[in-house]
Amino acid sequence: MSYIELKNVSFEYPGGFLAVDDISMSIEKGENVAIVGQNGAGKTTTVKLLNALHYPTKGDVLIGDMNTRKFTTAQVSRRVGYVFQNPDDQIFHSTIIDEVAFGPKMMRLPDDRQKQLVNKALSMTGMKRYRHENPYNLPLSVRKFVTIASIIAMDCDVMVFDEPTAGQDYVGNKRLAKIIRTLSEQGKTLITISHDMVFVADHFPRIIVMSNKKIIADGTPQDVFWNLPILEEAMLKQPYVSRICHELGVGDRIIRMDEAVDAIAFACGIKEDMA
Amino acid sequence: MGAVIKVENITYRYPLTEKPAIKNLSFEIEEGGFYGIIGPNGSGKTTLCALLRGFAPSFYKGDLEGQVLVDEKPTTAYLEGELSLRIGYVFQNPFNQISGVKDTVFEEIAYGLENFGVPVDEIEDRVVRAMKLTDIESLAMKKPFEISGGQQQRMALASTLVLEPGILIIDEPTSQLDPEGTESVFKVIETLKQTKKTVILVEHKIDLIAEYAEKIIVLKNGEAIRIGDKQDILSDIALEAEGIQLPQYAALGSRLRERGVDLEYIPITEKQALDVIGKAISKEAKTNVVH
């Protein structure tokens, strides 16, 4: 059995709206997975089932040896940290350092361990220089890193990032990519929701596609981004370089910039990388 | 066509800050134009929007040198609320834009029109149209807080489009949108041009700016480091060194050139990329035939 298992899970919001319809998925410990799909597909609802912000109305969610049904949200969220889509749903302290220190404090870790975790989280996210600021004095794009730092500081086995790429600039995206790489190397299990197809294609070995309350595809970036009917169903697009190689009939299922450069240069009769 | 907004050598500081958020900026916005404002986080894009709309300095206070003219009149000379009919504004954070006083998505979008005293049947028509444009008709009866992040952002855009203002300032309207929804927002904006609406759009999605906008303003540390036509600006590899992402096709083009591929020009749109890379490939195919 995998570390994370969703078994025939459905979720209905109070009032009766069915947002997730009979989905199953398995994620191994240490995997680095992206979830993509159209607005309203059920991505946020699904990941909130992982840390017991929601409980399934049907089926079971298993995290290691825990069935979320038998645990409180506080218990499950020690193992699964969730970074909210809207940072303002998460932040409630008036300085960044207090916000980030809150998790370790609640976990009643020894003082020096708390300090160490908070420091690590602040430096990894680039938030150290802002630590005495009020989070609301910072732009939304930066506040997102505050919420990421809070979850990193809790050192959960599983970390879920909901739309971290939204509104980020070039440098912000690079920083995010680096955070994800570092955590992944440390053996964390990571789940990232994003609408940025280039970011997803570049940084995740596995992509889960949701559409209309269901999972409709699950595979490598090549599998997903070259399955055109699936992309259309999920209202997604190929990365730009894939589109152009597709139109030009160049290369084999190109996903990334460097592959596109190689394939086009080759088609132009340039065989070697001169650089 | 004349200028609807003139920015005359403005420098602006927020209250209690020393460093200006906008420095020595001058440019004009022509009627019917589609302007893209780009730049790194914290470079002053939102501040500039607030200045164009007159929120700064009137609401944010702070210190403004120089002036912003809307229809030849300084923003500071307008009465509170007077500009809200002329300039529609979509705030950056869609989550903060919900009025909180309406029970359904439909009523939320109708809210502004009600305030302006528009007759009821006209309101209904216009709200339905705005919901169609943003593809949220099916959510009409949902509660504004009980919809997904991207759906909230679509609702925020619809709430402004419905007012049909002559000038639209839109601050990152697609940050939470799926790729299809993002593209359709740009298409909607493009159709606004046909009715001579002026659009000022802040976006990080540089590939779509390249595809759809006409003029570009690049901000960095509060200063405009480039103002002009998108073709020249977005094909300039030097921007990368300034921490500004090039469109994927421009990056691809410049890497291909580095590799020795003979490209006529650096493409910024899909059409241009197909054209210029297609030509480079067929040139090679021809020389092969000759050999």
Ligand SMILES: Nc1ncnc2c1ncn2[C@@H]1O[C@H](COP(=O)(O)OP(=O)(O)OP(=O)(O)O)[C@@H](O)[C@H]1O
């Ligand atoms: N509190 C709620 N009550 C009722 N329905 C809801 C609630 N929150 C979300 N929904 C609905 O559930 C569906 C799934 O929402 P969810 O937030 O999971 O989507 P998502 O895939 O994360 O979308 P986005 O990309 O826009 O963030 C949507 O149709 C939404 O309208």
Ligand SMILES: Nc1ncnc2c1ncn2[C@@H]1O[C@H](COP(=O)(O)OP(=O)(O)OP(=O)(O)O)[C@@H](O)[C@H]1O
């Ligand atoms: N209300 C405020 N008071 C003081 N300083 C502010 C205020 N709002 C913004 N600033 C500062 O002004 C500068 C420009 O911020 P602005 O929000 O305009 O940037 P931006 O380009 O829109 O960034 P982003 O891409 O993150 O939205 C930043 O240094 C920011 O911290």
Ligand SMILES: [Mg+2]
């Ligand atoms: Mg969501």
Ligand SMILES: [Mg+2]
């Ligand atoms: Mg901004």
